[in-house]
Amino acid sequence: MSISRTGLSLAFMLIMANQSFAQAISKDYQKNCAREQVAEHQGIKGKALAEEDFTAYCACQADFISKNATNRQVNELLMNPKAKPEWLKLIELKAMKACIADPKMST
Secondary structure, rough: HHHHHHHHHHHHHHHHHHHHHHHHHHHHHHHHHHHHHHHHOOOHHHHHOHHHHHHHHHHHHHHHHHHHHHHHHHHHHHOOOOOOOOOHHHHHHHHHHHHOOOOOOOO
């Protein structure tokens, strides 16, 4: 009985640790994502865009990355949130396709 409790406790701690990693990625990643999007979209639509205009899109991308990155990749992002390794570029491309197709995204 105590072994199963220990195993259950360990599983719970791993789940909670993974959620905190996802939240850390989400917070830092979303800030960087919004800044990048504003820079990339300057002059488009004939109006000035703000970081807030990309909140939903960047939240979607951060969530996609959190769900699809390995623990090693998550750690790499936590160590350097502004880094753009090749694996991140690939996941971002997949996230972009998924997030733009998301009906919750509006233009």
